[in-house]
Every structure is written in structure tokens, then in C-alpha cells.
Amino acid sequence: MANNNNKKQRPSFSFTWIYMIILAVLGYLFITGDGESLKPSSTKEVSYTEFQNCVRKGYGKELVANKDKGTAVLQLLPEHYRDVFPGSSDFKGQKPSVVTQYPSSDKLDEFIEAERANGNFSGDVRYEHEVDSPWWGFLINIGPMLLLVFFWIFIMRRMSGGGSSNSDGGGGPMGIFNVGKSRARLIEKDDAKVTFKDVAGQEGAKQEVQEIVDFLKNPAKYTELGGKIPKGALLVGPPGTGKTLLAKAVAGEADVPFFSMSGSDFVEMFVGVGASRVRDLFRKAKEKSPCIIFIDEIDAVGRARSRNISTGGNDERENTLNQLLTEMDGFGTNSGVIILAATNRADILDKALLRAGRFDRQIHVDLPDVNERRAIFEVHLRPIKKADDLDLDFLSRQTPGFSGADIANVCNEAALIAARHGQSSVGKDNFLAAVDRIIGGLEKKTKVMTVEEKRTIALHEAGHATVSWHLQYANPLVKVTIVPRGRALGAAWYLPEERQITTKEQMLDEMCATLGGRAAEELFTGHISSGAMNDLERVTKQAYGMIAYMGMSDKLPNLCYYNNDEYQFQRPYSEDTARQIDAEVQRMIAEQYARAKALLAEKSEGHAQLAQILQEREVIFAEDVENIFGKRPWASRTEELLESEPPAADQPASSEQSV
Numbered sequence: 001m002a003n004n005n006n007k008k009q010r011p012s013f014s015f016t017w018i019y020m021i022i023l024a025v026l027g028y029l030f031i032t033g034d035g036e037s038l039k040p041s042s043t044k045e046v047s048y049t050e051f052q053n054c055v056r057k058g059y060g061k062e063l064v065a066n067k068d069k070g071t072a073v074l075q076l077l078p079e080h081y082r083d084v085f086p087g088s089s090d091f092k093g094q095k096p097s098v099v100t101q102y103p104s105s106d107k108l109d110e111f112i113e114a115e116r117a118n119g120n121f122s123g124d125v126r127y128e129h130e131v132d133s134p135w136w137g138f139l140i141n142i143g144p145m146l147l148l149v150f151f152w153i154f155i156m157r158r159m160s161g162g163g164s165s166n167s168d169g170g171g172g173p174m175g176i177f178n179v180g181k182s183r184a185r186l187i188e189k190d191d192a193k194v195t196f197k198d199v200a201g202q203e204g205a206k207q208e209v210q211e212i213v214d215f216l217k218n219p220a221k222y223t224e225l226g227g228k229i230p231k232g233a234l235l236v237g238p239p240g241t242g243k244t245l246l247a248k249a250v251a252g253e254a255d256v257p258f259f260s261m262s263g264s265d266f267v268e269m270f271v272g273v274g275a276s277r278v279r280d281l282f283r284k285a286k287e288k289s290p291c292i293i294f295i296d297e298i299d300a301v302g303r304a305r306s307r308n309i310s311t312g313g314n315d316e317r318e319n320t321l322n323q324l325l326t327e328m329d330g331f332g333t334n335s336g337v338i339i340l341a342a343t344n345r346a347d348i349l350d351k352a353l354l355r356a357g358r359f360d361r362q363i364h365v366d367l368p369d370v371n372e373r374r375a376i377f378e379v380h381l382r383p384i385k386k387a388d389d390l391d392l393d394f395l396s397r398q399t400p401g402f403s404g405a406d407i408a409n410v411c412n413e414a415a416l417i418a419a420r421h422g423q424s425s426v427g428k429d430n431f432l433a434a435v436d437r438i439i440g441g442l443e444k445k446t447k448v449m450t451v452e453e454k455r456t457i458a459l460h461e462a463g464h465a466t467v468s469w470h471l472q473y474a475n476p477l478v479k480v481t482i483v484p485r486g487r488a489l490g491a492a493w494y495l496p497e498e499r500q501i502t503t504k505e506q507m508l509d510e511m512c513a514t515l516g517g518r519a520a521e522e523l524f525t526g527h528i529s530s531g532a533m534n535d536l537e538r539v540t541k542q543a544y545g546m547i548a549y550m551g552m553s554d555k556l557p558n559l560c561y562y563n564n565d566e567y568q569f570q571r572p573y574s575e576d577t578a579r580q581i582d583a584e585v586q587r588m589i590a591e592q593y594a595r596a597k598a599l600l601a602e603k604s605e606g607h608a609q610l611a612q613i614l615q616e617r618e619v620i621f622a623e624d625v626e627n628i629f630g631k632r633p634w635a636s637r638t639e640e641l642l643e644s645e646p647p648a649a650d651q652p653a654s655s656e657q658s659v
Contacts, residue, residue: 201372274320463520
């Protein structure tokens with residue numbers, strides 16, 4: 001550590017000193033030369049008699065007299081240059097002239113007037129009083145060079161980030177001479193504030209990264225059994241699940257240096273810069289071994305290399321990736337250097353990057369389940385002044401499919417809503433309103449709708465509620481509203497079960513419930529509208545997924561045509577198979593649409609009552625549907641949990657939107 005401190009205390013080299021030395025030498029030469037060396041070579045010093053002869057012969061064009069110094073400068077006419085300067089190499093300036101010491105101003109005036117009368121001189125006569133200081137000549141001659149020097153210093157300081165003291169060489173981390181240097185941020189233990197206590201949920205992922213930290217702290221515990229330290233771990237998962245937060249926790253828990261940077265920091269417009277930064281990063285890491293390198297969004301540099309490189313082209317990103325592969329597992333040794341990386345696009349990463357020996361582990365950071373969501377709520381609710389009766393179990397059940405970032409947004413939005421209404425604490429209604437706001441968007445109660453439009457939307461949303469209530473595997477209904485929210489004119493909220501696998505029957509029931517809105521429009525209004533566009537989009541995607549990917553078709557059973565090859569532009573099935581897939585999708589959707597229409601025709605009276613309540617109150621809840629149709633014959637586990645904590649009458653729970 002002493003050597004490192006001595007290196008930090010050494011003064012940094014700066015080109016400014018060189019510039020100052022050059023300026024001092026030039027100034028010294030000028031002062032010691034008394035300015036003579038800066039005089040124009042086209043000026044000839046003559047006696048007063050020779051000066052008079054030049055005027056009498058008509059050589060003069062203009063006369064400038066300095067009364068303070070007693071000198072007179074006669075500028076010559078162009079046709080008489082060679083009469084005064086016989087040699088062609090003697091005059092080099094643009095305005096050759098002669099200079100002399102005149103006896104007095106009166107005699108000079110008498111002489112000039114006499115020559116004017118004789119017609120020998122017709123030019124202007126000017127008198128100057130300022131002292132001819134050599135410093136003016138110095139500034140005139142050195143000024144342009146001074147401007148260039150100061151401009152260069154300005155550019156250098158701007159490129160070096162303002163001339164920071166921690167720069168080395170030609171500037172700071174962003175300096176022009178450090179363009180090939182690594183931009184990784186070094187985090188010491190005292191600088192990190194995030195620990196594993198701040199990471200809620202993700203117990204499996206947390207255990208694996210915690211094991212890496214433990215290996216660095218106590219390597220003998222593992223090496224005495226013959227084990228080797230893993231070289232790299234890749235955190236893979238959807239956005240917002242806490243991959244970067246896990247890396248920050250590693251930095252907070254480890255007793256070793258932690259280098260953090262983004263994958264885009266390697267890529268630069270200059271050729272060879274990315275590879276140079278990779279080399280510099282690993283060089284610094286080896287000097288501080290054992291340590292950890294964290295590369296966030298590694299897909300920016302680790303994307304699979306192209307198979308068709310254009311002739312003569314130079315792909316800077318691929319060169320950077322090649323250097324990264326070499327540094328991670330090449331001829332060099334990186335003992336004690338562990339690489340952590342995070343991405344949500346592991347499918348596009350280069351296969352050479354994912355092999356064992358580079359990234360030995362792939363740690364999947366998935367969306368949290370209900371218990372993990374409760375733990376995440378506890379973390380994000382620490383700084384919030386919450387109500388005493390707030391039930392975290394209820395909140396975690398109302399947010400299926402939410403990531404950790406979504407839950408943080410819910411907590412913040414709930415606090416803003418409570419503050420907007422002047423409340424002293426954040427209660428359950430505020431959190432439910434925040435969930436509605438995030439899922440569906442802002443309510444637009446002032447949006448103008450005609451009576452016919454309102455009736456059509458009410459029939460549509462009541463159709464969703466009616467069909468889903470009478471299907472065994474449809475998601476439990478929570479709330480239906482016809483108040484415009486976001487881009488939707490109406491919405492239905494459900495509480496889906498958190499399943500690990502989904503059967504064909506469950507998917508068909510969900511598809512039928514989604515088509516209930518369009519079926520209700522056609523049955524009870526005699527026409528269809530554009531309000532079901534979102535429903536049709538979801539149903540079509542689900543049907544193609546079931547048939548082409550999951551093998552749930554009667555005519556194409558047990559076949560999966562999923563193709564994950566990024567550079568394969570040909571479909572993995574024939575045109576005849578494509579027609580069969582299209583026909584099966586049409587058949588499946590038509591069957592579920594007819595099923596929804598038949599169910600609505602059977603329950604038409606209850607559906608009409610629901611639609612009437614929607615038109616009057618603009619919102620209905622699960623208990624309203626239960627009052628009309630009775631209790632659902634199929635009570636799921638989530639419904640039982642929901643009944644134990646019914647939503648408030650003014651702000652119900654919500655989890656999935658249906659337009």
C-alpha cells in the first residue's frame with residue numbers, strides 16, 4: 001500500500017510547463033536583442049542629407065515623423081524601390097522606406113513645403129507622439145503564437161475534464177492522451193453503502209454471489225479441498241429484477257477492490273480503443289488482485305459475432321469482444337480476478353463468452369414470487385411513513401408479475417398520492433391507487449363519450465366479467481371499470497395465479513374470457529367496434545404460441561418451430577406447414593369465440609344487469625358480480641386469499657389490464 005500511496009503523491013506531468021518555458025525563451029531573446037531583430041528588413045537607415053536627396057528626387061510617397069524620438073520615416077514609391085535598394089535581395093518587405101534623424105520639426109516642415117512647391121513631394125505628412133516601445137512589436141509578432149498556445153491549453157484542459165488533480169499523463173480519465181485507458185470506477189469498501197441486507201428476495205442468486213465474496217475473503221476454505229475460484233458469473237434476468245443491485249451489494253460486502261463499468265464504455269468511435277480499454281482494465285485489476293470486475297449490460301460489447309463480415313471492414317465491437325475473450329481466458333493468468341456481468345439479453349451473447357472458464361456460472365435473477373415481493377416491500381417501505389393497518393401480505397398479492405423496480409415505483413407513487421391528498425401517512429388505498437396508476441395509466445374522467453359509446457364499452461367490459469366468472473381456469477376478477485385510463489376506454493383487473501406451468505385448458509379459458517368483450521358487442525349491439533383491438537392482439541399471439549411453439553394443436557401436435565438463431569432469416573417450416581398453422585389459429589380462436597357467445601347468451605340477464613351497473617357507477621367489483629351470478633363454483637387459492645382481504649370500495653386491487 002505504501003508504494004501505491006507514493007505513486008498517487010507524485011506530481012503529474014503537464015505540457016503547460018513546456019509552453020511557459022518556450023514563451024520565456026522567446027521573451028528573453030526579444031529583450032536582449034532590444035527589438036532590433038524584429039525590425040522590418042525593408043527599412044534603411046540613412047543620413048539626413050541622403051533623406052533630403054530622396055525627397056528632392058521624388059522618391060517619397062508618405063512621410064511619418066516622430067516628434068518624441070526625432071525620427072522621420074519616408075515610404076518610397078514602388079517605381080523607385082530599386083533606386084534606393086539596388087540589390088534585388090536587399091528589400092524583402094511590402095513597403096520599403098528610409099528612416100533618418102531630423103534636426104528639428106520647423107526645419108523639416110520648411111524643407112517639405114519647399115519640395116512641395118518644387119513639385120518633388122505630393123504625399124501626406126503625419127506626426128506621431130507615442131514612444132516606439134519594443135513590446136508593441138513583440139506583441140504583434142508573438143500574438144498569433146500566444147493565441148495558438150492558449151487555445152491548445154484550453155482544449156487540453158477541456159479534454160482532461162477540467163484539469164483534475166487525479167489525472168495522469170495528458171489529463172484526467174477523459175483526456176485525449178487517456179482515450180485508450182479504462183473508464184472503470186474503482187470502489188473501495190468504505191465507498192459502498194449497499195449490502196446484502198438491502199437486497200430483498202432472490203435468495204438463490206444472493207447465495208451464489210455471496211459465495212464468491214466468501215471465496216475472496218477465505219479462499220483456503222475452498223482450495224484445501226482442491227476447488228478453484230470461479231473466473232466469472234453472469235447475472236441474467238428481466239429488467240428491474242435487481243441484477244445491478246446484487247453487484248452493488250457485492251461491492252459493499254467484499255474486502256477487495258471493485259471495478260465497475262458499463263459495456264458501452266468499451267465501445268468508441270476510434271479504432272482499437274475498445275481493445276485498449278479492455279487491456280488496461282485487466283492490467284489495473286491484476287495490480288490490485290484479488291478484486292472483482294463488474295460489467296453492466298455486457299450485451300453492448302458481447303453480442304454474437306457476425307458470420308458475414310464485409311470485405312475490408314473493421315468491426316470495433318468485435319475486436320473489443322475478441323480482446324475481452326483473450327483477457328478472460330487466454331495465455332495470461334488472471335488469478336484472483338473475478339468478473340461479474342449483468343444482462344437481460346443472454347440469448348444474443350456470443351457462445352465463446354458463455355463457455356466454462358470465462359463465465360463459469362449463469363445466475364438467473366427472475367421476477368419475485370409473492371413471498372419475495374413482500375420482502376421487497378419491506379425494504380422500500382423503510383423510509384416511507386406508512387399507516388399502522390397496512391398489510392404487506394395483501395400488497396404482495398396484488399402485484400403479481402411486478403419486478404423489484406416496479407415495487408419501488410409503487411411505493412414512491414403511493415407516497416406522492418398521499419402527499420397530494422394531504423394525508424399524514426400512506427395507507428392501503430394509496431398503494432392500490434398507485435398500482436392502478438402504474439398498470440393502467442392516469443384516469444381521464446373528463447374524456448367526452450356519447451351515450452351509445454358508453455353503453456358499448458359497458459357491454460364490452462361486462463362481457464369480460466361474465467365469461468371469466470363462469471370459466472374454471474379463468475383468472476379471478478377483481479375490478480371492472482369504464483373510466484378511460486391511459487389509452488384504454490375501459491379495463492378489467494384480474495388476480496392471476498402464480499403458476500410454474502400452464503395447461504392447455506387454462507390457456508383456452510383465458511382466451512375465451514379475453515374474447516368475451518367482442519362477443520358481447522356482437523350479441524347485444526348487433527355490431528362490432530375497434531375497442532377489442534388489444535384483446536384480439538393478445539389472443540392472436542397466444543394462439544400462435546400454443547400451436548407453433550408449444551405443440552398444443554390437434555393437427556400439429558408435439559411440434560415446436562421456435563428458432564433462436566439470430567442470423568437465420570428462413571422460417572424453420574415449409575409453406576404448407578405455415579398454412580396449417582394459420583388454419584389452426586383461426587380454428588382455435590373461432591371455437592373460443594363461439595364458446596364465449598354461447599355462455600353470454602345463456603347468462604344474458606345477469607350480463608345486462610352488470611352492464612347497467614357499470615353505466616351508472618362506472619366501476620364494479622367482484623362482490624357485485626357475486627351478487628348477480630352467485631359464488632364462483634371454482635374457488636382458487638388466490639381467490640381465497642383475496643376474500644380474506646377484500647379491496648376498498650373506492651380503490652380496488654389490480655394486476656392485469658384488459659382493454
